[in-house]
Amino acid sequence: MAVKVEATAPQSAKADVIVVLLPKQKKGARVPFGKLDQKTGGLLGSALAAGAFSGKAGEVRSLLPADGKPAKRVVLAGLGNPDDVNEEAIRRAAAIASRASGPPSRVAIAMQSVPGHAKRAAEAAVVGFRLGTYRWNRFKSDAKKAKPWRLSLLTDARKAAAARAGAKSGEAAAAGAMLARDLGNAPGNYLTPTAFAKEARQMCRASGLTCRVLSEKQMGDLGMGSLLSVSRGSAEPAKLIIMEHGKKAKRPTVCLVGKGLTFDTGGISLKPPTEMDKMRYDMCGSAAVVGAMQAVAALNLPLHVVGIVASAENMPGSKATKPGDIVTAMNGKTIEVLNTDAEGRLVLADALCYAQRYKPSLVIDLATLTGAVVVALGKHMAGMLGTDQKAMDALSSAGVATHERVWQLPLDDDYDKAMRGRSADLQNIGGRNAGTITAAQFLKHFTDDLAWVHLDIAGVAYDDPSRPYAKGAGASGFGVRLLVRFLQERAAR
Structure with a gap:
């Protein structure tokens, strides 16, 4: 699965699912991704205000915009405390988000709020999401051939080149790991x-x-x-x-x-x-x-x-x-x-x-x-x-x-x-x-x-x-x- 890297804001992404990776938010802080929040009818801000999502590690929340815009589903995944965010935190958040994203479709991961080096962050996000989608069902008689996931990373223009390098590395490593899992299973x-x-x-x-x-x-x-x-x-x-x-x-x-x-x-x-x-x-x-x-x-x-x-x-x-x-x-x-x-x-x-x-x-x-x-x-x-x-x-x-x-x-x-x-x-x-x-x-x-x-x-x-x-x-x-x-x-x- 080739991964696209786009210098695009999440509210403008062409995707069925938009995944937003967020560090833990402080109480009373301004709602992140304000334009995305507006397009969802305030669902993101409401989730934060109600305590339904705070950005702590392991936390995930699916939002379903009423008119299906800017996507059918917006998935919030927590990275934990900003000072503690590392590659593993990103991998885990992306994997949890993959399992909340529904059936295979077009998914865009918003990386704009992810701290750290853009290349390593992109690599970790791709690895986490790809491995999170892994299923072993080769010998299930009722297993249907799954549609492929189409994944893109959304980032700032100045980070795009580094993110592309990281996405390529992450895709190669994830594909190799999935091959190893297939062989092992x-x-x-x-x-x-x-x-x-x-x-x-x-x-x-x-x-x-x-x-x-x-x-x-x-x-x-x-x-x-x-x-x-x-x-x-x-x-x-x-x-x-x-x-x-x-x-x-x-x-x-x-x-x-x-x-x-x-x-x-x-x-x-x-x-x-x-x-x-x-x-x-x-x-x-x-x-x-x-x-x-x-x-x-x-x-x-x-x-x-x-x-x-x-x-x-x-x-x-x-x-x-x-x-x-x-x-x-x-x-x-x-x-x-x-x-x-x-x-x-x-x-x-x-x-x-x-x-x-x-x-x-x-x-x-x-x-x-x-x-x-x-x-x-x-x-x-x-x-x-x-x-x-x-x-x-x-x-x-x-x-x-x-x-x-x-x-x-x-x-x-x-x-x-x-x-x-x-x-x-x-x-x-x-x-x-x-x-x-x-x-x-x-x-x-x-x-x-x-x-x-x-x-x-x-x-x-x-x-x-x-x-x-x-x-x-x-x-x-x-x-x-x-x-x-x-x-x-x-x-x-």
Whole structure:
């Protein structure tokens, strides 16, 4: 959905719905948007005077002008105290407004009273509104094909150029996040590794990215015994998906690596049946990589970015890897598989080894890797560990800006002892203590001397009840907007 930016007052907008984002109003203050208020017959002023709307955060009010002018509906959405308005406040207000805007139609968001930088404000408004309209109903038999939303931002002429840049960025990030949500929400019988590779190819073709998909034979020839050990019990073959942007860019390479378990039963170390259906979300790390790559292409960032997805299905078949089996990764390290349900680190091990072929300046991996990170951080932040402190600081800042927040945990050789194998170089579990850290210590063995950051998104990848633009079925799309903001800042250096 292309977003228009118009230097137009809201009362002159050609729209079915006019959304007005307003900071909290002081009692007795002059009614904002006086001409709009006049055109609605004083509805805005009446709502403020009666206390039906004050502009506090989370507040929304729909006004229905009697003659349908200047629009059929005017939606007031509160930003909160003016001094506290940030990108997240704008995203939340725009998302709440989207849900009060009725069916898909022409919507104009008045940005004139939104404080802060015009570019970031516009970006936040587009992201919030777009993600707020997201619905997952692909398999609903009575679902009708929805009409597209047509969105425009109304601003002052002097802010229009900055707002257009922000709207473009916001649309790319939102579209990438929505793609990640679609992929994450797809059930395992539809989104197999083969189907995932097809979806990635289609995205790359539409976005101008190059894409290669390695078969199990090709992975076997490369020595990827760790990744292939996970798919052995499944009738569905594993795939390694490689997407590439800006190969000719004379900039250092950044590799994004995603865990892509399209369904995870735990293998022979079978998971309990309660909520096993949610293991469709075990590929949300890779979904974020695909969504981020789409956004990178849409924004044509002047970077060389490679996205690598290690996709497999973990099933307890007759050929499945058994607890105690020893496998060999691409770099020659041997791994004793003590628990087949700690499979994410096994697919990531070979994907991280493969990333080294590009001699990247930085590797970032995303994975729904450990339950321990949910215990530590709940459903509000992802765990972050790595070897590049500058990159982690930048990711932390990007996380605050996008509200896809990360929290750094220690990576230290003292934790490495837990991952040393009895019969092999390594073992794939390290006991109950510090599970998120020991999992990262395991992965570090496959990064060589690369600058590397690991994001454990197990707690934030799905079922996010706290943000109005992430509510809805299942997958949250976490990581797409974080990566896009991080890469934008990196490209601007």
